[in-house]
Amino acid sequence: xxxxxxxxxxxxxxxxxxxxxxxxxxxxxxxxxxxxxxxxxxxxxxxxxxxxxxxxxxxxxxxxxxxxxxxxxxxxxxxxxxxxxxxxxxxxxxxxxxxxxxxxxxxxxxxxxxxxxxxxxxxxxxxxxxxxxxxxxxxxxxxxxxxxxxxxxxxxxxxxxxxxxxxxxxxxxxxxxxxxxxxxxxxxxxxxxxxxxxxxxxxxxxxxxxxxxxxxxxxxxxxxxxxxxxxxxxxxxxxxxxxxxxxxxxxxxxxxxxxxxxxxxxxxxxxxxxxxxxxxxxxxxxxxxxxxxxxxxxxxxxxxxxxxxxxxxxxxxxxxxxxxxxxxxxxxxxxxxxxxxxxxxxxxxxxxxxxxxxxxxxxxxxxxxxx
Amino acid sequence: xxxxxxxxxxxxxxxxxxxxxxxxxxxxxxxxxxxxxxxxxxxxxxxxxxxxxxxxxxxxxxxxxxxxxxxxxxxxxxxxxxxxxxxxxxxxxxxxxxxxxxxxxxxxxxxxxxxxxxxxxxxxxxxxxxxxxxxxxxxxxxxxxxxxxxxxxxxxxxxxxxxxxxxxxxxxxxxxxxxxxxxxxxxxxxxxxxxxxxxxxxxxxxxxxxxxxxxxxxxxxxxxxxxxxxxxxxxxxxxxxxxxxxxxxxxxxxxxxxxxxxxxxxxxxxxxxxxxxxxxxxxxxxxxx
Numbered sequence: 143x144x145x146x147x148x149x150x151x152x153x154x155x156x157x158x159x160x161x162x163x164x165x166x167x168x169x170x171x172x173x174x175x176x177x178x179x180x181x182x183x184x185x186x187x188x189x190x191x192x193x194x195x196x197x198x199x200x201x202x203x204x205x206x207x208x209x210x211x212x213x214x215x216x217x218x219x220x221x222x223x224x225x226x227x228x229x230x231x232x233x234x235x236x237x238x239x240x241x242x243x244x245x246x247x248x249x250x251x252x253x254x255x256x257x258x259x260x261x262x263x264x265x266x267x268x269x270x271x272x273x274x275x276x277x278x279x280x281x282x283x284x285x286x287x288x289x290x291x292x293x294x295x296x297x298x299x300x301x302x303x304x305x306x307x308x309x310x311x312x313x314x315x316x317x318x319x320x321x322x323x324x325x326x327x328x329x330x331x332x333x334x335x336x337x338x339x340x341x342x343x344x345x346x347x348x349x350x351x352x353x354x355x356x357x358x359x360x361x362x363x364x365x366x367x368x369x370x371x372x373x374x375x376x377x378x379x380x381x382x383x384x385x386x387x388x389x390x391x392x393x394x395x396x397x398x399x400x401x402x403x404x405x406x407x408x409x410x411x412x413x414x415x416x417x418x419x420x421x422x423x424x425x426x427x428x429x430x431x432x433x434x435x436x437x438x439x440x441x442x443x444x445x446x447x448x449x450x451x452x453x454x455x456x457x458x459x460x461x462x463x464x465x466x467x468x469x470x471x472x473x474x475x476x477x478x479x480x481x482x483x484x485x486x487x488x489x490x491x492x493x494x495x496x497x498x499x500x501x502x503x504x505x506x507x508x509x510x511x512x513x
Numbered sequence: 514x515x516x517x518x519x520x521x522x523x524x525x526x527x528x529x530x531x532x533x534x535x536x537x538x539x540x541x542x543x544x545x546x547x548x549x550x551x552x553x554x555x556x557x558x559x560x561x562x563x564x565x566x567x568x569x570x571x572x573x574x575x576x577x578x579x580x581x582x583x584x585x586x587x588x589x590x591x592x593x594x595x596x597x598x599x600x601x602x603x604x605x606x607x608x609x610x611x612x613x614x615x616x617x618x619x620x621x622x623x624x625x626x627x628x629x630x631x632x633x634x635x636x637x638x639x640x641x642x643x644x645x646x647x648x649x650x651x652x653x654x655x656x657x658x659x660x661x662x663x664x665x666x667x668x669x670x671x672x673x674x675x676x677x678x679x680x681x682x683x684x685x686x687x688x689x690x691x692x693x694x695x696x697x698x699x700x701x702x703x704x705x706x707x708x709x710x711x712x713x714x715x716x717x718x719x720x721x722x723x724x725x726x727x728x729x730x731x732x733x734x735x736x737x738x739x740x741x742x743x744x745x746x747x748x749x750x751x752x753x754x755x756x757x758x759x760x761x762x763x764x765x766x767x768x769x770x771x772x773x774x775x776x777x778x779x780x781x782x783x784x785x786x787x788x789x790x791x792x793x794x795x796x797x798x799x800x801x802x
Contacts, residue, residue: 200697220700227701233694237716252703296702 149335150211150224150303151176152197157206159192159360166192168360169206174304174353176211179327179337181351183344183383189360190340191230194306197338198227210303221252226302230309230340232293234281240292241277244268247300267299270329286313291322298329304336311346323349344384348372356380378499379507381426387458387470390432392425393501402498408465411441415498417511424508426497429458432471433490434478440490445469447485450478461487557770565767578771582758592746593772596754601779602665603740603750604733607672608726611680614673616722619684620710624693634685637678645674645738653742663744671739676729683728687721688714723790731780751776 152174159167166189174180184190195201197208199220208215215223226247234243244267247253248260255263268274271291276284284292290313297305311319311326326332327350341347347354348368355365356379364376375381381389393405398419402411415423436442445461448468452458457478460470471489481487500508557565559574582593621627622634652671653662661667691714699709715722740750755776758768 221703229694233698247702250703
């Protein structure tokens with residue numbers, strides 16, 4: 143048996159888990175340091191929820207091990223692991239009121255508090271989440287956003303060695319989501335406690351995660367800080383996962399003198415590609431890293447305006463390059479003012495903002511080519 | 514033109530009316546067909562013994578049959594009240610035991626696949642579709658030798674063949690409809706698996722328990738073959754006991770009718786009291802919310 147107080151580090155070591163023929167986790171490796179806020183990002187079906195359930199002890203790995211604080215958790219029951227989990231489905235007890243749902247952990251043999259103390263704790267938590275007025279209501283009478291906050295409250299109300307949060311903000315409306323996102327990390331218990339936070343929203347991951355892990359098909363593709371993930375994506379999958387509008391990926395080949403030539407032969411860029419001549423590669427550049435008009439010391443491209451779209455203070459401009467490829471960029475409104483469809487434009491990109499990838503293959507996305 | 518149109522409209526109305534009356538008539542005929550046996554029973558039960566075979570609908574109604582059946586009138590040597598109590602004890606006992614065994618079994622079958630779980634479930638189901646008569650002779654011999662013949666324990670035990678499969682199979686689908694994440698949440702809240710079952714899963718299937726208990730009670734109460742062969746007097750139930758009035762020098766149909774009508778009362782009262790749960794309960798298991 144392990145202690146149930148104090149924040150704990152989490153480690154998954156080569157965890158395999160399949161449900162019938164479907165492989166949910168395929169040798170997943172992941173470590174979350176004690177007290178860290180770790181965001182796990184991936185598309186649906188990537189194995190995010192299974193990862194959380196494996197850590198919680200609700201799903202048993204077929205092989206591999208889960209460790210809390212360095213201790214193997216094989217055979218340790220969920221109630222002895224001391225972790226708290228917020229389910230994407232909320233998993234609130236439908237026959238009880240919001241108050242009783244929040245108070246449930248504090249009435250359990252594991253985390254029991256005297257009724258008076260429990261009441262204080264429940265009200266504190268409810269106040270934190272802005273659901274104090276809803277406590278007496280049955281869960282069935284709450285909106286999805288309210289249910290989600292009750293579910294989050296049930297996690298925060300009790301001491302935990304780690305918080306496992308499965309898309310805890312996904313059903314809130316946009317305004318509330320933004321406010322809660324800011325508040326969540328400010329909550330003392332969350333700051334102090336190891337948190338594994340699952341989301342499919344890259345903005346959430348970038349905003350919240352001390353570190354971020356990108357998961358795909360039951361494997362971790364890359365883990366790192368937001369800077370790592372943003373500037374040094376492991377492959378095109380990770381590059382595409384972050385940033386809206388999507389990163390531009392231009393296919394091309396390496397020329398005899400090691401430069402990049404676009405696939406359609408429309409243009410050539412004098413960048414040094416550390417790959418053999420003739421290799422199929424992709425040039426990645428994020429829309430916000432492209433400037434309108436030429437600037438000294440930068441790579442230049444020419445094209446014609448295809449579409450402009452106002453996004454508030456900025457404008458998304460889609461440019462058609464020589465050879466027909468399209469490229470999107472985000473420019474300040476002032477710079478894009480007066481652009482008409484089919485106007486010729488010059489674009490510039492700073493060298494350090496260029497990403498080079500192998501070509502995507504059917505079995506895996508193209509990896510980043512590191513110089 | 515106008516005249517003909519109004520004429521056809523009138524024809525249509527007449528036709529609809531005739532069809533309506535025909536449908537009503539057919540329904541009334543069906544009700545008479547379906548309900549007449551019950552009416553006939555009530556009439557029989559109210560007839561005095563001397564008018565039993567000489568009258569149809571006009572007679573001097575009397576409650577003597579009920580008095581006799583319930584032991585207040587002249588003694589006919591048939592302890593019907595005891596049969597009635599036996600039925601209550603045996604049926605309630607059978608349902609109670611089936612719930613105690615069947616609810617955890619249904620939960621396990623819904624939540625986990627273990628070696629042979631499907632075979633086990635099928636075996637249970639086979640108790641329902643195999644005719645009771647196929648096993649009754651060996652059971653009779655076994656009961657004689659084990660000393661279970663004509664005992665409450667023996668009857669409650671054998672009625673598990675009737676009530677247990679019903680409860681396990683129906684409750685299994687109720688549990689399967691519950692999201693397992695509810696119990697998982699309870700585990701993480703610090704409850705044991707047993708507590709998760711009792712505090713979370715069980716309260717949520719209450720409507721199902723009410724509905725299936727009633728059905729099981731009715732099946733147990735109405736069972737005829739088992740008490741016929743496996744009891745003689747001590748543990749005999751109403752279904753067999755009511756027939757005792759037909760023995761002797763001449764059949765006392767009035768007493769049998771009164772006994773049958775009295776024995777309808779417990780299932781009826783139960784059905785009415787949990788009707789509220791029943792409608793919800795019977796549909797809850799089938800329909801996803």
